[in-house]
Each structure stands twice: as C-alpha cells, then as structure tokens.
Amino acid sequence: MKTQTEELWMEVPERRAIVSIHREVERIVSESGVEDGLVLVNAMHITASVFINDYESGLHADYERWLEELVPFNPGTDPETGGYLHNRTGEDNADAHHKRQIMGREVVIAITDGQLHLGPWEHIFYYEFDGCRRKRILVKVIGE
Amino acid sequence: MKTQTEELWMEVPERRAIVSIHREVERIVSESGVEDGLVLVNAMHITASVFINDYESGLHADYERWLEELVPFNPGTDPETGGYLHNRTGEDNADAHHKRQIMGREVVIAITDGQLHLGPWEHIFYYEFDGCRRKRILVKVIGE
Amino acid sequence: MKTQTEELWMEVPERRAIVSIHREVERIVSESGVEDGLVLVNAMHITASVFINDYESGLHADYERWLEELVPFNPGTDPETGGYLHNRTGEDNADAHHKRQIMGREVVIAITDGQLHLGPWEHIFYYEFDGCRRKRILVKVIGE
Numbered sequence: 474m475k476t477q478t479e480e481l482w483m484e485v486p487e488r489r490a491i492v493s494i495h496r497e498v499e500r501i502v503s504e505s506g507v508e509d510g511l512v513l514v515n516a517m518h519i520t521a522s523v524f525i526n527d528y529e530s531g532l533h534a535d536y537e538r539w540l541e542e543l544v545p546f547n548p549g550t551d552p553e554t555g556g557y558l559h560n561r562t563g564e565d566n567a568d569a570h571h572k573r574q575i576m577g578r579e580v581v582i583a584i585t586d587g588q589l590h591l592g593p594w595e596h597i598f599y600y601e602f603d604g605c606r607r608k609r610i611l612v613k614v615i616g617e
Numbered sequence: 618m619k620t621q622t623e624e625l626w627m628e629v630p631e632r633r634a635i636v637s638i639h640r641e642v643e644r645i646v647s648e649s650g651v652e653d654g655l656v657l658v659n660a661m662h663i664t665a666s667v668f669i670n671d672y673e674s675g676l677h678a679d680y681e682r683w684l685e686e687l688v689p690f691n692p693g694t695d696p697e698t699g700g701y702l703h704n705r706t707g708e709d710n711a712d713a714h715h716k717r718q719i720m721g722r723e724v725v726i727a728i729t730d731g732q733l734h735l736g737p738w739e740h741i742f743y744y745e746f747d748g749c750r751r752k753r754i755l756v757k758v759i760g761e
Numbered sequence: 762m763k764t765q766t767e768e769l770w771m772e773v774p775e776r777r778a779i780v781s782i783h784r785e786v787e788r789i790v791s792e793s794g795v796e797d798g799l800v801l802v803n804a805m806h807i808t809a810s811v812f813i814n815d816y817e818s819g820l821h822a823d824y825e826r827w828l829e830e831l832v833p834f835n836p837g838t839d840p841e842t843g844g845y846l847h848n849r850t851g852e853d854n855a856d857a858h859h860k861r862q863i864m865g866r867e868v869v870i871a872i873t874d875g876q877l878h879l880g881p882w883e884h885i886f887y888y889e890f891d892g893c894r895r896k897r898i899l900v901k902v903i904g905e
Binding site (some may be wrong): 509525530532539581594595 | 618620622633640655657659660661662688689701702703704706711714715717718719721722723725752753755757759
C-alpha cells in the first residue's frame with residue numbers, strides 16, 4: 474500500500490469565496506504514484522468546506538445568495554450576535570459553522586489508472602466561509 | 618490490496634426520481650472478493666446524489682416536497698431563469714445543483730466479512746435531479 | 762493492509778442530542794496499530810448523523826434551532842403527521858430523516874503517524890435525531 478499526505482495552505486482575502494483546488498489535488502495524486510485507490514480531501518477548519526460541483530461563476534453566486542438565505546450572517550434578531558448563541562463567545566462566525574454543514578466537510582474521490590476518476594463536469598473546490606486568515610486543507614491518498 | 622471499479626449507467630425517464638442502487642452495489646462488492654475494506658459510491662454528475670436512507674415511498678415524496686421548498690425549480694423572480702444566474706447560461710438546472718448539495722455526492726461504506734456493513738434500515742439510493750439523459754455512478758472498492 | 766472494525770452502542774436519553782464520540786474514535790485508531798490510512802465513522806441508523814464541527818454548546822443549541830426551522834418536527838399542517846407522508850406509516854420521525862441529510866451520515870478522517878489527522882478545532886460528534894433507544898455507530902479503520 475502507498476500513501477501520500479499533504480496539507481494545502483489557503484489564505485482567502487475575502488470573508489467568503491469559492492476557490493478551485495482541482496489542479497493541486499491532481500498534482501498530489503500524480504506525485505503519489507498511486508494507480509488504484511482513494512483520495513480524501515477535507516477542510517481542516519470547521520468554517521470551510523470542500524465540495525465538488527460546477528466551475529461556473531453564476532452558480533457560485535447563486536450558492537452565495539442561497540446559503541445566506543438559509544442561514545444569514547445576521548438574521549437581525551440581535552445587532553451584536555444576530556441571535557446566534559455561538560456569537561456570544563465573542564465570535565461572529567456562527568453562520569459559517571452552519572453553511573459548512575450544507576456544503577460538506579470533505580470529498581472522497583476514486584483514483585483509477587493513476588488519475589482522479591471523475592465525471593465530465595466534476596470539479597473540486599474549497600469554500601471559505603470565514604476568511605482573511607490562513608487555513609489548511611488535507612489531501613490524503615491511499616492505494617497502490 | 619484488491620480493488621474493483623465499475624461505472625453504473627442510469628437513464629431516469631423523469632426529471633427527478635429516487636432509484637435504489639443497493640443490489641448493484643452489493644453485487645460489485647461480492648464480485649470484488651474484498652473481505653475487509655471500503656466502498657465509495659458517488660454520482661459522476663453534479664446534478665445528482667448518492668445517499669443512504671429509508672426505502673419508504675412516503676419519505677421519498679416528503680424529500681421531494683422539502684427540497685423543492687428549500688430551493689425551488691423556479692422561485693418565480695424571473696419566468697426564464699427563476700432568478701438563478703446559472704440559468705442565464707442557457708441551462709434550467711440551477712436548482713438541481715443546489716439540491717444535490719443537500720443530499721450529498723457520495724457515500725463511503727465499510728465492507729466486513731465480504732459484505733456491506735450496514736445498519737438494519739440503511740439502503741443505498743441514487744437521486745436524480747435533472748434526468749431524461751444518460752448519467753453514471755461510480756463504485757470503487759478497496760481492501761483485501 | 763491492516764483493518765479494525767468496531768461498533769459503538771449509543772443510547773441517548775433525549776429525543777435529540779449531540780454527543781462527543783471523539784475519544785472513542787481516537788481509542789479505536791490507536792488500538793488498530795494503523796500508522797497511515799483512513800477511518801470511516803458513520804451512523805448505522807438513518808435518523809442520526811456523524812459530523813465534525815466545534816465543541817461549543819452555544820453552537821449546538823444554534824444547530825438545534827436552525828434544523829427545527831428548516832424541517833420542523835411538526836410543520837402544523839396536520840396534528841397527527843405534521844403533513845409528512847412518512848408519518849402515515851405510524852412513525853413520528855420524518856423530520857429526523859430530513860435533519861440527518863443536512864448534518865450527514867458519515868465522516869472519513871485521515872490517519873497519519875498513528876493519529877487522527879485533524880485541524881485544531883475539528884471534533885467528532887454523533888447527532889441523535891430520534892433517541893430514547895439503542896443505536897449503533899460504525900468505526901472502520903484501514904491502512905498500514
């Protein structure tokens with residue numbers, strides 16, 4: 474069995490943004506030498522997601538609006554905390570902890586013939602919900 | 618280490634439907650000869666999900682209604698695009714890209730003693746959100 | 762390749778609750794002797810979740826309120842079933858089957874140097890949505 478482990482550092486200059494990490498994951502899989510196996514890609518922080526969907530800026534803007542509707546940054550019930558108990562701890566990122574549950578923590582992708590085994594439109598993204606700081610993504614390859 | 622890789626082709630004749638793929642995954646695991654390991658089952662298309670829940674038609678109808686409430690096909694803000702920027706590309710499936718995030722892309726299931734290691738009511742389904750076309754599901758087994 | 766398989770029994774005395782299973786998963790990974798690999802942790806029941814997020818009671822209360830908004834126990838359209846078709850089967854847990862889709866069935870975590878490879882705030886939880894009964898969680902380690 475072979476394994477390969479790499480942490481990718483991210484520093485997104487906005488509070489929220491969707492960033493492609495597809496090529497980085499491809500590179501790590503290629504460097505691993507694994508022909509047949511699995512790769513796990515997960516956010517290492519609990520206010521961010523890794524997900525697979527379309528590389529289309531309109532859709533990404535749609536996600537932004539939709540997530541803000543489902544779980545607003547400040548639902549307006551309290552000017553300070555937005556009504557979130559979590560924000561009484563001095564944080565202002567309760568919404569980010571919720572949004573990440575919708576979009577997911579991780580993806581697991583098959584490796585076949587040394588390549589990511591993906592459908593034609595599958596693209597790997599990092600979704601930052603509480604940015605302007607350094608955060609990490611973990612890529613773990615296992616197989617042979 | 619043993620691996621087994623198979624793509625299942627689906628062609629759902631409705632726009633949206635929930636289809637059992639449980640027996641197909643069981644068959645592939647059995648054919649793999651893997652006694653102890655993991656199987657990844659994922660939609661290869663970004664407007665479909667693979668998920669595990671109850672084999673009960675009432676619940677499936679409840680999901681349909683709930684997902685349509687959370688992210689309508691056309692929220693009515695524009696007769697053409699429903700207000701989705703994604704639909705300005707000529708697509709009409711923005712809602713499908715959202716619904717799949719709620720229901721998830723993939724499941725990872727343990728294999729123990731050569732069998733899917735599942736609880737009593739766990740059943741594997743494919744959820745099509747933009748059907749009437751051929752799509753694929755990937756099943757990847759690793760273990761020994 | 763090494764594997765380790767263990768089922769954890771839970772009996773949550775409330776209908777809904779979030780319970781840390783972090784130390785149990787750490788223990789199983791440690792006992793497996795796997796230095797490099799993956800661990801799958803999944804609910805074996807379809808009205809419960811395993812997820813990774815913050816160990817902060819305010820956030821957990823926020824999740825409770827938010828999930829109840831997104832998919833109420835009884836949306837009030839019918840005193841008996843809440844309007845859920847699933848509840849016509851005699852069950853009263855349709856909401857639980859929905860909430861578990863938001864929070865997820867499973868997590869897959871990397872193992873590196875014999876340890877769970879997690880970010881600083883990642884903590885593993887079980888989320889019970891229909892408790893007061895015995896249920897199981899599956900932990901499956903593979904690697905070497």
